Amino acid sequence: MLLKKQNKKKTKSLDELNLEQLITDLRGIETQLFYLIDLELKEQIRNAHKLVDAIDKNNELDDNPEDEDPLCELFG
Numbered sequence: 001m002l003l004k005k006q007n008k009k010k011t012k013s014l015d016e017l018n019l020e021q022l023i024t025d026l027r028g029i030e031t032q033l034f035y036l037i038d039l040e041l042k043e044q045i046r047n048a049h050k051l052v053d054a055i056d057k058n059n060e061l062d063d064n065p066e067d068e069d070p071l072c073e074l075f076g
Helices: 002-063 070-075
Strands: none
Touching: none
């Protein structure tokens, strides 16, 4: 009977250790996910800025009358 109680205590202790390890592992995974999401968002923001800059540059070229073809002025 005493042996069964000791075994239950050991089992409970092992379960608690496993639970603590699981919590530690999950926290590590959470940290990695936040890091990866942060990197991905920063990359997407950089790409969006590049796209906006390219659109602005293209619009500036379209608005510059010096770059227009003289034939376009004549024939529309």
